Amino acid sequence: MLWSVMTIGVYMSYRVMNMPDLTAEGSIVLGAAVSAVIIAQGGNPFLATLAAIPAGMTAGLVTGVLHTKLKIPGLLSGILCMIALYSINIRVMLGAANVSLLRRRTVFTGLIETGLSRNMSTLILGAVCAALAVTVVYCFYGTEIGCAVRATGNNDEMAKAQGVNTDMAKVMSLVISNGLIALSGSLICQYLGFSDIQMGIGAIVIGLASLIIGEVLFAGRTFKRALIAMVFGSLVYRFVIAMVLEAGMPATDLKLFTAITVAIALSLPNLKKKLGKSKGKLVDWQGRK
Amino acid sequence: MLKVDNVTKIWGAGTADENTAVDALTLNLEEGDFITVVGGNGSGKSTTLNAIAGTFPVDAGKIWINGIDVTKHPSYKRAKLIGRVFQDPLMGSAASLEIQENLALASRRGKRRSLRWGINKKERERYRDLLSILGLGLEDRMSDKVGLLSGGQRQALTLVMATLKAPKLLLLDEHTAALDPKTAAKVLEITETIIKKNRFTTLMVTHNMKDAISLGNRLIMMSEGKIVYEAEGGAKQRLTPGEMVDRFAMG
Ligand SMILES: Nc1ncnc2c1ncn2[C@@H]1O[C@H](COP(=O)(O)OP(=O)(O)OP(=O)(O)O)[C@@H](O)[C@H]1O
Ligand SMILES: [Mg+2]
Numbered sequence: 443m444l445w446s447v448m449t450i451g452v453y454m455s456y457r458v459m460n461m462p463d464l465t466a467e468g469s470i471v472l473g474a475a476v477s478a479v480i481i482a483q484g485g486n487p488f489l490a491t492l493a494a495i496p497a498g499m500t501a502g503l504v505t506g507v508l509h510t511k512l513k514i515p516g517l518l519s520g521i522l523c524m525i526a527l528y529s530i531n532i533r534v535m536l537g538a539a540n541v542s543l544l545r546r547r548t549v550f551t552g553l554i555e556t557g558l559s560r561n562m563s564t565l566i567l568g569a570v571c572a573a574l575a576v577t578v579v580y581c582f583y584g585t586e587i588g589c590a591v592r593a594t595g596n597n598d599e600m601a602k603a604q605g606v607n608t609d610m611a612k613v614m615s616l617v618i619s620n621g622l623i624a625l626s627g628s629l630i631c632q633y634l635g636f637s638d639i640q641m642g643i644g645a646i647v648i649g650l651a652s653l654i655i656g657e658v659l660f661a662g663r664t665f666k667r668a669l670i671a672m673v674f675g676s677l678v679y680r681f682v683i684a685m686v687l688e689a690g691m692p693a694t695d696l697k698l699f700t701a702i703t704v705a706i707a708l709s710l711p712n713l714k715k716k717l718g719k720s721k722g723k724l725v726d727w728q729g730r731k
Numbered sequence: 732m733l734k735v736d737n738v739t740k741i742w743g744a745g746t747a748d749e750n751t752a753v754d755a756l757t758l759n760l761e762e763g764d765f766i767t768v769v770g771g772n773g774s775g776k777s778t779t780l781n782a783i784a785g786t787f788p789v790d791a792g793k794i795w796i797n798g799i800d801v802t803k804h805p806s807y808k809r810a811k812l813i814g815r816v817f818q819d820p821l822m823g824s825a826a827s828l829e830i831q832e833n834l835a836l837a838s839r840r841g842k843r844r845s846l847r848w849g850i851n852k853k854e855r856e857r858y859r860d861l862l863s864i865l866g867l868g869l870e871d872r873m874s875d876k877v878g879l880l881s882g883g884q885r886q887a888l889t890l891v892m893a894t895l896k897a898p899k900l901l902l903l904d905e906h907t908a909a910l911d912p913k914t915a916a917k918v919l920e921i922t923e924t925i926i927k928k929n930r931f932t933t934l935m936v937t938h939n940m941k942d943a944i945s946l947g948n949r950l951i952m953m954s955e956g957k958i959v960y961e962a963e964g965g966a967k968q969r970l971t972p973g974e975m976v977d978r979f980a981m982g
Contacts, residue, residue: 585845585846585849586844586847587844587845588849590836590839590844593833596827597821597822597826600822601807602806602810603806604837606807606836
């Protein structure tokens with residue numbers, strides 16, 4: 443549930459903007475680090491969670507400026523920002539590679555004190571955040587600006603011909619997406635009880651895995667459906683991971699497992715085409731196969 | 732309305748493949764002019780139109796539209812003044828957006844976009860009326876994704892999008908070239924109707940000599956980035972396609 447907020451962020455860049463954004467790996471830790479440090483200093487956990495959002499947005503802004511103003515290719519801009527964030531995140535965590543939240547009040551504490559189990563509290567709060575993220579993103583894409591952003595991701599040339607400042611649209615998309623990803627990082631770290639510099643590794647791949655699962659299993663024709671599919675895709679992904687761990691796979695092999703899954707899922711549509719029996723089942727809302 | 736003053740565009744300047752696509756070209760369009768542009772492949776027609784639209788910066792010269800020097804403006808800013816339809820039917824509309832969303836996007840060309848909802852009920856009705864004029868049945872498919880349309884339908888839609896917000900200048904680059912003859916004729920007919928009705932100032936590139944002669948009030952022929960022949964009014968109407976091909980051969 444907590445990861446689904448990140449999946450929506452990944453969806454915004456990968457699907458809508460057509461640009462896989464590696465900033466995610468750094469901004470998820472940034473969100474965690476900012477919140478963890480505030481909470482560890484005795485700050486209000488809700489404010490700490492909110493603080494993660496502008497932090498992530500700033501990271502997105504930097505990637506966006508690198509990409510659009512300095513004309514660095516999108517993938518590389520993301521990598522640069524991600525690497526820079528590694529150092530910044532350690533600085534945020536006051537020079538440490540991790541920050542523990544042991545016995546600190548987190549956003550979950552209040553719910554647990556009402557007698558709910560830890561998992562139940564996580565589920566409820568995660569559902570609320572996911573619903574909020576889906577609503578905000580859906581509404582944003584429905585606005586004049588949001589429409590222009592979607593057009594930019596779909597057909598840059600056309601957007602320009604219709605007077606859209608496409609650079610601005612790209613930056614805006616990256617800003618919002620990384621804000622969400624940082625929020626997700628903040629929630630995850632509070633759930634885990636610590637923030638760690640390593641926790642972002644492979645985040646983009648996890649996001650993609652959830653995204654693909656969501657599209658294959660749940661996506662429908664409408665945009666709203668596609669966003670909700672991201673939430674369920676994340677859930678199924680977590681569930682699958684829990685299963686393979688249960689089945690005895692060493693936790694250190696998880697990343698390999700995820701990478702292989704994503705590689706297969708991404709190549710499947712092409713392989714299908716080659717075999718000439720594309721059944722048109724994988725058509726997402728953009729009409730891509 | 733449009734003033735192209737000594738514009739030059741050199742591709743790959745300073746390399747072995749240096750290619751002067753537009754060579755000190757000067758062109759003036761009065762308000763309501765409808766000019767057809769002909770010329771062989773690679774003669775610089777598209778480059779000229781793209782230079783006017785601001786797809787890339789030019790190497791020399793100046794461009795004025797409606798009295799504004801737009802030479803340094805990026806293309807999205809010039810879009811305020813320009814409506815475009817491209818040769819490739821996929822270029823002019825966004826496949827993953829609905830027909831009505833594409834139109835809503837176009838109706839806000841040149842306006843500041845806000846966080847207001849991207850489309851409202853009143854404009855939907857207006858789009859329905861506009862689409863029904865095309866006679867392609869698109870008015871009943873307004874919430875279909877544009878990706879589901881045929882090339883001809885998309886081109887007709889792009890034409891509506893380009894003219895929805897009355898442009899100061901309409902640029903059509905072989906916009907019927909990718910369509911089958913029947914659809915091409917239909918789209919051309921729609922084009923003519925729209926331009927005549929609104930008296931849009933237009934530059935239309937075509938390879939069809941008959942169309943180039945019969946449409947518009949002026950014709951220019953390009954070769955190697957220059958205008959090599961011009962005809963206007965009655966002289967233009969009296970041209971024959973055969974004569975044109977001969978002139979082509981002369982370069
Ligand atoms: N993006 C580009 N990069 C490099 N060279 C280009 C580019 N676009 C056009 N050219 C070159 O500029 C010259 C003029 O091309 P242009 O597309 O303007 O011709 P055209 O008159 O539109 O031809 P056609 O009838 O084939 O569309 C050609 O030699 C072409 O190879
Ligand atoms: Mg051309």
